[in-house]
Amino acid sequence: MRRKTLYAIIDTETANTLALNGRLFMRDVQTYDIAIAIIDRFGNVYAVLRLIIDEVFHNPALMTSAYYAKKIPEYVEQINNGTAQLVSIYEARKMVRDLLTEYNVKVIMAHNARFDENALKSTIRYQTKSKARYFMPYDVEWWDTMKMAQDVICNKKSYIKFCEDNGFMTKHKKPRPRKTAEVLYRYITQDPTFTEKHRGYDDIQIEKEIFAYCIKQHKKMRRKLWENDD
Helix, strand or coil: CCCCCCEEEEEEEEECCEEECCEEECCCCEEEEEEEEEECCCCCEEEEEEEEEHHHHCCHHHHCCCCCHHHHHHHHHHHHHCCCEEECHHHHHHHHHHHHHHCCCCEEEECCHHHHHHHHHHHHHHHCCCCCCCCCCCCCEEEEHHHHHHHHCCCCHHHHHHHHHHCCECCCCCCCECCCHHHHHHHHHCCCCCCCCCCHHHHHHHHHHHHHHHHHCCCCCCCECCCCCC
């Protein structure tokens, strides 16, 4: 029997992120929360890692810049009760790579994958003084569920109307439907009150559903991180 194709979906929460003119400056961003799940095309979960990066999480100077620093006690509780593991960035890198090898995963994805790819790379380089340059293996391809959603969800009349009716439009001169994971999940579930938790494990739960929904449309779409950027 042919082995089922499995994917990995990842979400990172970061510190040392600067906002400039409403945009995130990411060059020196440091990751303190990594959640990764092995999934199939339907969003079924086969394995999960929930990792807290010791060097960042226990650096007060860095964590004061975390957007969701108020959630630090929740992470401490997760570490204490064993639902998340406190590890070094080196350990996290090995654990993630071992997981990908175990499930023969060749594609890893995130929503706005450029941010997560950069965050992981920036963290491993800074914390190891560039002894390790890349977090992910060379043979694993990055996909971006935001690009997928742009091509098969954001242009749907029902999605545009949903965003217009609920005030989920951009504030540009020519407003467009927002493409955040939070808004996309609100549309998929038809729950305009849903609020994203902005914790790695919680966020991959909604991002895997966005992926599965996109695949279910059976339409042509961009998938690769650097594919035909807008």
